[in-house]
Amino acid sequence: MDLNLKVWRQKNATEKGALKDYAIKEVSPDSSFLEMLDLLNDQLIESGEDPVAFDHDCREGICGSCSLYVNGEAHGPSRAITTCQLHMRSFKDGDTIYIEPFRAKAFPVIKDLVVDRSSFDRIQQAGGFISVNTSGNTQDANALPIPKADADKAFDAATCIGCGACVATCKNASAMLFVSAKVSQFSLLPQGKVEAKSRALNMVHQMDLEGFGNCTNTGACEVECPKGISLENIARLNREFLGATITEG
Amino acid sequence: MSSQGLIKSSIGRKLWMALTGLFLVLFLVVHLAGNLQLIYGTQEGFNEYSQFMTTFPLIKITSYLLYASILLHAVDGFMLARSNRAARPVRYAMNKPGENSSWASRSMALLGTITLVFLIIHMKSFWYVMHFGNIPMDANGMKDLYSITIAAFENPLYSLLYVICMIALGFHLSHGIQSAFQTLGLNHPGYTPGIKKFGSIFAWLMSGLFALIPIWIYLT
Numbered sequence: 402m403d404l405n406l407k408v409w410r411q412k413n414a415t416e417k418g419a420l421k422d423y424a425i426k427e428v429s430p431d432s433s434f435l436e437m438l439d440l441l442n443d444q445l446i447e448s449g450e451d452p453v454a455f456d457h458d459c460r461e462g463i464c465g466s467c468s469l470y471v472n473g474e475a476h477g478p479s480r481a482i483t484t485c486q487l488h489m490r491s492f493k494d495g496d497t498i499y500i501e502p503f504r505a506k507a508f509p510v511i512k513d514l515v516v517d518r519s520s521f522d523r524i525q526q527a528g529g530f531i532s533v534n535t536s537g538n539t540q541d542a543n544a545l546p547i548p549k550a551d552a553d554k555a556f557d558a559a560t561c562i563g564c565g566a567c568v569a570t571c572k573n574a575s576a577m578l579f580v581s582a583k584v585s586q587f588s589l590l591p592q593g594k595v596e597a598k599s600r601a602l603n604m605v606h607q608m609d610l611e612g613f614g615n616c617t618n619t620g621a622c623e624v625e626c627p628k629g630i631s632l633e634n635i636a637r638l639n640r641e642f643l644g645a646t647i648t649e650g
Numbered sequence: 651m652s653s654q655g656l657i658k659s660s661i662g663r664k665l666w667m668a669l670t671g672l673f674l675v676l677f678l679v680v681h682l683a684g685n686l687q688l689i690y691g692t693q694e695g696f697n698e699y700s701q702f703m704t705t706f707p708l709i710k711i712t713s714y715l716l717y718a719s720i721l722l723h724a725v726d727g728f729m730l731a732r733s734n735r736a737a738r739p740v741r742y743a744m745n746k747p748g749e750n751s752s753w754a755s756r757s758m759a760l761l762g763t764i765t766l767v768f769l770i771i772h773m774k775s776f777w778y779v780m781h782f783g784n785i786p787m788d789a790n791g792m793k794d795l796y797s798i799t800i801a802a803f804e805n806p807l808y809s810l811l812y813v814i815c816m817i818a819l820g821f822h823l824s825h826g827i828q829s830a831f832q833t834l835g836l837n838h839p840g841y842t843p844g845i846k847k848f849g850s851i852f853a854w855l856m857s858g859l860f861a862l863i864p865i866w867i868y869l870t
Binding site for chain 2: 407409420470472473474478499501504505506507570572573574575602605606608609612613614615616617618619620621624625632633635636637638639640642643646647
């Protein structure tokens with residue numbers, strides 16, 4: 402299949418970028434979206450142009466590296482997948498495809514389609530962990546009885562790969578779905594309850610400092626999330642945060 | 651510290667939006683119940699009711715809470731919307747928000763602004779006249795707000811403005827009610843679908859009945 406690409410090109414974090422047109426021919430419908438970009442880069446290198454920079458690592462939907470806004474949607478038009486799992490058969494011969502980086506003040510562009518998502522790392526460092534004594538006498542996690550429903554919900558929240566699609570797709574560039582998943586995966590389990598209050602307070606505080614927007618409950622994040630993280634988590638974060646604010650301060 | 655969290659944090663600021671919003675929704679029910687007297691009630695009855703609502707101490711105290719809620723909801727909403735815009739300085743060249751969210755949920759600031767402008771016009775027409783204006787008396791010696799209201803709605807342009815603003819209010823509430831529950835942390839797979847349905851039906855029932863009043867007066 403032959404395609405017209407409109408790709409965001411930006412030299413570095415400080416220079417202004419722009420969409421650039423590229424024509425690409427004979428793309429296999431069975432290739433992945435990132436393989437199509439590999440093909441484009443081969444063309445660019447052959448013609449002496451700078452290849453398009455884009456994030457990728459595992460290419461099997463679990464690392465959260467790939468981050469493209471394809472044709473107006475995070476990770477492209479399909480649901481519950483990352484860009485690396487998007488296949489060219491989702492498009493038609495002759496299609497024009499817009500490829501843009503995830504846009505948010507808290508995700509500044511480093512180059513072309515690569516954005517700096519270290520704001521997520523800083524939110525995690527503010528409280529996305531449990532403190533465990535690893536002196537050698539660590540209690541077996543399975544020794545603590547946990548209701549199946551809680552374990553399932555915690556696991557669902559823990560499937561968040563931190564890709565940032567929620568931020569990219571939210572009209573407010575809010576990081577609430579990400580933060581709520583990271584808070585929920587611990588707050589539902591006894592191991593996470595010890596630090597539950599400080600975790601909610603510190604992670605939300607860091608989220609606000611990073612310049613993400615405020616959640617207006619549009620639900621767009623839940624639809625575009627490659628892992629199907631539910632809005633229930635955002636309500637849980639609201640409960641955790643408000644409860645902690647009132648009792649702890 | 652706790653006051654900081656409830657005032658300065660994003661979730662704290664949204665809490666105030668939810669609480670004031672739900673209070674304003676409750677007010678709408680009371681307001682509608684009173685206003686429906688314009689359809690089924692009498693001139694004397696409506697004027698007596700208006701007099702009671704502006705003089706009874708408990709209602710007066712509640713009305714100050716209402717004014718404060720309107721101001722807080724508007725100012726907080728404006729500040730949140732401004733920081734939301736700032737959170738994405740470079741916008742997408744191609745964006746398809748309709749694929750993942752409803753128009754109303756994405757247009758709360760616009761719909762809220764329309765509602766606020768409406769509220770200013772509305773309060774100038776009736777609230778200001780009732781409280782501070784020179785208003786004729788009815789046969790029982792009470793301020794004749796009934797005649798003022800009927801006269802206002804006999805103007806087709808004024809009635810049309812009301813109907814348009816009520817449509818905006820309907821959209822605003824259709825997302826706002828369920829959104830307030832979510833912000834308060836009230837989300838449960840068993841109840842949330844019901845809350846969403848209730849919010850939507852309530853929103854359109856309220857705005858529909860409010861819009862019916864000027865249409866009814868204009869037509870009869």
